[in-house]
Each structure stands twice: as structure tokens, then as C-alpha cells.
Amino acid sequence: MSILKVNNLSVSFKQYTSGLRQTTHQVISNLNIELVSGEILAVVGASGSGKSLLAHAILGILPLNAETSGQITYDGEVLTSKRQEQLRGKEIALVPQSVSYLNPLMRVGSQVRSSVRKRNAKQAQEEVFQRYHLKKEVGNMYPFQLSGGMARRVLVSTAMVSGASVIIADEPTPGLDKVVIEEALNNFREFADQGCAVMLISHDIESALKIADKVAVFYEGTVLEVAPVEDFEGKGDRLRHPYTQALWRALPQNDFTWIEGSI
Amino acid sequence: MRWQLTWNIVTFLFWKAIKMASLLVAISFISFLLVKNSPIDPIQAYVGADMLNVSQEQREKIEEYWGLNQPVMEQFMSWSSAVLSGDLGTSMIFRLPVSEVIGERFLNSIALMSVAWVLSGVIGFSIGILAAMNTGTWIDRMIKWYCYTLASTPTFWMGLLLLIVFAVWLNWFPVGMGVPAGVLAEDVTIMDRIKHLILPALTLSIIGVANVALHTRQKLIEVLSSDYVVFARARGEKGFTLFWRHGLRNIALPAITLQFAAFSELFGGAVLAEQVFSYPGLGQATVEAGLRGDIPLLLGLVLFSAIFVFVGNVIADLIYRVVDPRTREGKSYAVKQ
Missing domain, CATH: 3.40.50.300 (P-loop containing nucleotide triphosphate hydrolases)
Incomplete structure (x- = not known):
């Protein structure tokens, strides 16, 4: 369907190209x-x-x-x-390219929680982290502390918890x-x-x-x-x-x- | 984590202290040499109009008493060792110990500067945000125009303007000085002091707004077009929540840092504003000391203002270290994984 x-x-x-000309x-x-x-x-x-x-x-x-x-x-x-x-x-949920799509000054756990729409945010985030083999303390980390693979899984998590x-x-x-x-x-x-x-x-x-x-x-x-x-x-x-x-x-x-x- | 952060800060402060010490040594040496080679004659500055009554012999006696006939290096050593033991000498204009003069003047100036500092920070930050949220509209253009105009406005000119409008024409505020003239010191009320403070503080804050506002505007525009704001919007965040969670968080830190790093401009502005309003602060004392050849006071003020500006910069650095997680926490987690 x-x-x-x-x-x-x-x-x-x-x-605007040169001066005020618009293309x-x-x-x-x-x-x-x-x-x-x-x-x-x-x-x-x-x-x-x-x-x-x-x-x-x-x-x-x-x-x-x-x-x-x-x-x-x-x-x-x-x-x-x-x-x-x-x-x-x-x-409709987006899974973006790279870690630069996460707010550098916010802990990743709370960024994932802000994507939850239909359920208890904290529970949903903990479950999805467990599912993607992310340790519990990853939730308290900042984006710059993630490895490439971890960042990938966090970004997928945001789509997962949204229920889109x-x-x-x-x-x-x-x-x-x-x-x-x-x-x-x-x-x-x-x-x-x-x-x-x-x-x-x-x-x-x-x-x-x-x-x-x-x-x-x-x-x-x-x-x-x-x-x-x-x-x-x-x-x-x-x-x-x-x-x-x-x-x-x-x-x-x-x-x-x-x-x-x-x- | 905790003890490591504390340790980092302790080593950071240790190195900063060493830097400050070397800076002060260099500054005192250079300014001592400058004063020494300037046309100021310390004896004339000290004796003043009575100079005609001083014979050549008496003059030589004073020179010998003060050690002015000794080599420059020796003079510097004797001055700096006195400074190290806490004695900045006696101000010739005020006939008081320099440290006492600076202390008293600083109390006046700090009231002026802190009001201006807070006001310019808050107003600048807010109008910067306002401009960035409305990029390209007339609000943005107005604010930009205002900031560019202010950034090129001399402080003394702005001071004179306010003085003419609010003190002379409208008669809302006193024309100058820190307290009303002809009133006994113990009769001066706190309201009197505030009234005298408003115009100079206003001058300083109006001038100080431009920097923070333009910087905040630029930074917020950058943040709003960043990947993480696009992604936040993709997740359905919008309006004030979006601004609060992603915008403010990322622009507040640089703005606060900038404001602390602007201590030097604040001090420089205060010198001019205090002069225009005859406000008895550090700035006015600096001008007086320079014009009337009060060498001990001048050198003391140079050292003091260097410390003041340096401390502002250290606080700016320190805030980054303590507040920004990227410098605070390091990569330690990722390594453990």
C-alpha cells in the first residue's frame, strides 16, 4: 500500500548573483x-x-x-x-547523515527523549538504547563524545522512538x-x-x-x-x-x- | 570526573597566575621607562607653583633624597621592591597613599562599570536575538544600523550629547560629579549617588551594546541554519521551544565570554565617560594623574587596570572551561566504550 x-x-x-540580479x-x-x-x-x-x-x-x-x-x-x-x-x-521521521545533526551542548539521551511522541519518554529512550546495544551512560554523553558507530545508533534511535x-x-x-x-x-x-x-x-x-x-x-x-x-x-x-x-x-x-x- | 575537573582548573589558574606575574613585570618595567623618559619633572610636579622659591641647591637635595640622581635600573629596582612589599607610594595630587586613592576611586568606578556592564550585556544580547530572529526585515536593519552607528560613536561625544539633552535641556539629572556640590558628606543620600550615576552609566551601556548585539545576531543566525536546528525542526520542534533548547543554549556562552573579555573596552570607556561627567572614578583619576604628572598614582593605575583586564579575560576562559561540556568533560567516555 x-x-x-x-x-x-x-x-x-x-x-542573488551580482548586485541585485536574481536567478x-x-x-x-x-x-x-x-x-x-x-x-x-x-x-x-x-x-x-x-x-x-x-x-x-x-x-x-x-x-x-x-x-x-x-x-x-x-x-x-x-x-x-x-x-x-x-x-x-x-x-515522518528523518535519520540524518552525521553527528553534526545533534545539538552539541545537549546530552544525547535528552535529545532522543525529545523525539518520543506516543509514550513515556524516559522508558522509551532506555529501551531503544538497550535494543541498539548502547550502554546506559551513553544517555548522559554529549555528541562529541560518541564514536561514529554510536552516533549512528543514536540517530537511528531518534527515528525508532518517534513511532513514525x-x-x-x-x-x-x-x-x-x-x-x-x-x-x-x-x-x-x-x-x-x-x-x-x-x-x-x-x-x-x-x-x-x-x-x-x-x-x-x-x-x-x-x-x-x-x-x-x-x-x-x-x-x-x-x-x-x-x-x-x-x-x-x-x-x-x-x-x-x-x-x-x-x- | 569531579576531581579531574578541579585539578584541571587548579593547573589552569596556576599557569594564568604565572602569566599575570610576568605580564605585570613587563608592564611595570615598560611604563616606568616611559615615565622616566617623558618630559614630566617629578620635582616640579611635586612642588608645583612654589617652584620659583626652590633654589638649585634645594633641588639637588630633593633629587638626592628621592634617589633621582641614581641610574635608571636602580631607581626601578627600588620602586618595584617597594611595590612588592605593598607600598605604591604617595599620590602627589591627593597627598594620600596611592593604594588608598585607587581603592576609593575603584568603589565609585565599579558601581558605574557594573551597571553599564550588566545593562549593555542584557540589552545587547536581547536585541541581537531580536535581529537574528527577524533577519532581513526592517527590525533587523534598524538594529544593525543602530549598532554600526554606535560602534563608530566616540564615548565622550555620546556623553556630551546625553549631558546636553538630559542634564541641561530637560534638567532631569545633575550635570556631573559623583555627589551633589555643597552638601556635607554625611548628608549625601543613596538616591543622590544613584542620580549622579545614571547618565555616565547610560553613556557607557549605550556604547557597549553594539559589540554584544552584532556578535549575538551573527551567532544565532549561524545556529539557526545549523544541521542540528534543521534536524530539530524535522523532529517537529518549533517556535519558542526550538529557540530555547537549541538556540539560546548555543549562543549564551559565547556572549557571556565576550562580555567578560570586553573589560578593557569598559575601562577605556569609563576613562572618557568619567572625564565628561567629572565623575570621581578611576578613569578620571587616570586623566588627572597623567595631566598633572602624578607619577606614583599613574604607575599604580597602570598596574591596577592591567590586573582588572587580565582578570576579566581569565574569567572568560574559566567559564568556557567549567560550562562548556566540550572542554569540561574531554573524550574520556568514548575511550571507555
């Missing part, structure tokens, strides 16, 4: 995707191609100089900015070692298996393929193709878009080739 639908989304930024800079254009409960949709594409902005647009937390058009619906209902404000953190039914994970695995990446990805699989819809934004197509149900290929501000994960095999003959094929064949364990003019 589709829970979140993005129709024809475009995002552009107004910028609009389009970063996302005519983008369509659909999130389904119980499934993971991986959005893959190059770094800096505007994938994070897609996440921010869904949550309604774009900077003030951004303009959006198109339509996002949640559970059949159009997401206005007012509705987004009501839903974020409650029905849509989880948007924005590049959750950069700069982590293999074991931690695996653990993080498994956490998202668990979310989906509990019935959440998960959007996993990543530039790491290889690890995304391990856990995703569908893969949306993001290029130059739009989604070229949404392919089921099974299509990514062999020579990639079942992939429809040439960019997707090129991306697949460029992986080291496949052909490790590139197409003319792509770089």
Missing part, C-alpha cells in the same frame, strides 16, 4: 516517487545531486529561499506546509566501517519489516542493493527510473535507462567500465 507519493516535485532556489537555480525537477509500507526504496545517485533536498522537501524543512511546486501526498492526503509541520517527527510510519534516511552510511554499515542497514530493514515505509538516500549503490526492495536512480535533480532490486543482476539488461545500466556496469565487481561522454 502506497503511503507517501511525490508527484511532479520541483525545487528551485532564488539567488533561480533549479535543483529538483518533475520528480515522481512512491513509498510503500513495509518496503525500502533506495534513492541512489551522485553526491551533491540534490538527494538530501528531496528529503527536506518531503519534511518541509527547506531553507526559506527555496520554492517548491508539485504535490506530495501522505496517506491519500495532500501535504500542505501546515500538515507537514504537524506530521514531521510524528508520522515513514522513515527517511539521508546518507546514513558515509565514513563508517563495513560492520557498522551492515548494522545500520539492518536497522532499516527491521523498520520496513515492522511495516514502516523507508526511503534510503545513498550514493552507495552496492550496499543499498543489499537491503532495498526498489531502487530509484537519481540524476540531475530527477528520478530516471525506479527498478525492482532483482533487475540489478548480470549485465543489467533488464534495466531500462542507459544511465542506470552505466551505473551498474561501472561497479568494480561488474564490468568496471564507463560509457563515452559520461565523465
